[in-house]
Amino acid sequence: MEILTEVFEKINNIVWGPPLLILLVGTGVYLTIRLNLLQVFKLPLALKYVFGKDEEKTDDKAKGDISSFAALCTALSATIGTGNIVGVATAIQYGGPGALFWMWIAAFFGMATKYAEGVLAIKYRVVDKNGEMSGGPMYYIEKGLGLKWLGKIFALFGIGVAFFGIGTFAQVNAISNSTKILFNVPLVITATIITILVAIVILGGVKRISKVAESAVPFMAIFYILGVILLLICNIKEIPHAISLIITSAFNPKAALGGGAGITVAIAMQRGVGRGVFSNEAGLGSAPIAAAAAKTNSPVKQGLITMTGTFFDTIIICTMTGLALVVTNVWSNGALEGAELTTEAFMIGIPISYIGKYIVNIGLIFFAFTTILGWNYYGERCTEYIFGINGIKPYRYIYIALVAIGAFLPLNLIFIMADIVNGLMAIPNLIALIGLSGVVAYETKKYFEDIKEEKVNIE
Template sequence: MNHTLLSILEAADRLVWGPPLLILLVGSGIYFSCRLGLIQIFKLPLALRYLFSKDRGGNENGDVSSFAALCTALSATIGTGNIVGVATAIKLGGPGALFWMWIAALFGMATKYAECLLAVKFREKTSDDSYIGGPMVYLEKGAQKPLLAKTFAFFTICVACFGIGTFPQVNAISEASQLTLNLPPLTVAILLTILVAAVTMGGIKSISSVASKVVPAMTILYVSACAIILLNFSEEIPKAITLIVTSAFTGTAATGGFVGASMMLAIQSGIARGVFSNESGLGSAPMAAASAKTDSCVEQGLVSMVGTFLDTIIICSMTGLALILTGVWSGNSEGAAMTTAAFSQGLASDFAPIVVTVGLVFFAFTTILGWNFYGEQCVQYLWGIRAIKPYRMFFIGLVFSGAFLHLDVIWLLADIVNGLMAVPNLIGLILLRHVVADETTLFFEQRRLTLSQRSCSSV
């Protein structure tokens, strides 16, 4: 029965993540990159300035600061995708999968900018004075496609409950805790369920408060550990990058515990895991962006695209290089065990597995919080505020059960619902592409005029 279920899920995964969705994902990113003049490259310094600017002027309507909104979005993206997902991608597609993760992230930054711009542009104030926004709102209000809006909301709830939001995160925490701390799955499930329940009951302000403290601290710790590994193997980095690039276009031959991978498998696993990690085009981050205190949809779009840069270009790259430099990618381990093995070799310390475990636990925990919020937004959109409390109880129950499921089934299920969620959002982005372009042009024209006036007045 398990083998039959696995075969069905594998077939569904291949269907969902076939060429049409990959073309739609990367194609939309390429379109926005070209139409907006490579905004993800040339405006990245400005985006970083906005991220750390406390006062940008204006009325700044919203629930939380732009930084807190980004941390909420990052709490949902920086998680098992950066630690387990990268390992899974390389295990399936070889080192070349990391190259395709980079490509997905580069163009994904433009997609993230577009979808978060639209989220703030079309967001609405609810009866309890909070803000609701995201693809379901801009699909209905902007694109005039209520059926697509409801479809997106439904699939988002599926992702929150059965995809990124619960099972992969809980399972990864359970596996890592078992490997390094010898904690049984039941103990992990109980402790995690209590913690998730305590935070999620406070809503977006409670979630963003926790995320704003945990995400930056854990990111610095994890990136620092990866940097030490890269320094220890610095002489091998050019050879590793050559292997990544060549494998991306030629595939990878079988070696050691690695069974070999074609170029197509490298592309599929790299892009799928890249989207799983940074969620560009998925439509999740816009729901957090819609809560930001800002009066400029363009500024929030710029701040939001930084998330993809940090998530994939920085963190996933460092994890992937650590796996390749230490050689564990061609061994028999997989998932969290592979990353733990890389840190053990790379850091040459008994504390290395604990670094992975602590990073994984906190990253996965904040991901659960972020996706609980996304699910709430869609539940509220479909059925109103009264449905949020029953949804929270159901979500908390799923968190408890996630520690007892098998890894292969979990990742397949997560991939499938991720893909289904992305489709209506990407269609919405294409339909509203002119809104994104017009808002961007208007913003930068006004900014140039303002800077010119300031320059003249100072003379």
């Protein structure tokens, strides 16, 4: 297994080398400039759309399978997962506290990327033979760029991420470890229960998945955030130093952490951006697959709603996890990793230690379970694009089987595999976002002009 890990590590270093990092962040920077800092100036409107009344939900003329909020929750169910607890822990452990700063940078520009993905998802979506909405990068690559072969490559990598990346192994492994930490439940029992529950939900299709996500996502996010707030209140004096260390070590790790840490700016940046993408999936091309199912006639409105996913996921939840790790100084504990490291931070940071243990691991169980459901849907849409609707049932059975074995693979290998397929999936999508940036800019300009002329009601 060690040899296999070393081989995948080398592949990962090639995939996540400077070219992809530049393409990923550069796309976000380019879209940010072209859209005039939309993620800053239009964020209040985006949040208003998320928390306000959804008029299109009951509009018979609006096309789609689920509400815009349900589509966001489905996307968030896939993004708010192990990346927020386990991913942040591994990023800071191996990249230093400065990795969190680079997660912020990637997330800020990633909001513009996520917005563009949401716009294009609605613009180029289609109705499949089952009468359901299908959309995402494979469709805007084909219909927008006219490159169907590149769309198929994206879809193939999308299935790979669902099977071997974010979708199955990392999540089941996290759930299994959490139930073992909390209740000492054997891995076999947890894997069996999770497999059965996943099968019950995903065999019901997108509407059942979205209903579970719509109920679970807000609850689990609030539960975890309140837990972190409690930890930060208990350690409020350490917060200024933690923030200073995060920023300083992002640019000068040796000075901030000591020369013996062996962490460079390049390592901090790679870990931060890589784990940031693992967590919020901006640029990966996954969120627009869920966005395409939204009941709406406005690409821009759905783009704004989709954009908030990165804000909630990274700017809020990942930041809270990162601060918990740094204020308690457990990030440098080489004896622990992943969920165990974050659990240790909560046990140290909250006076009644057992409360911290339950906050982290119950939160992680919910996060990971809904991520499994969300990524099943993404992989299913990619399968339908390549193989047609006849490929959906075999895909679901394979997915369920992979969920069953996810608990028994080593964590480090899981994250390396996830990084590789994530990077490969992102490349075709980023090419499309750059190529179709003119379409995004046009739709955006037209929408806000219509608002000024009162052709669009934002109330």
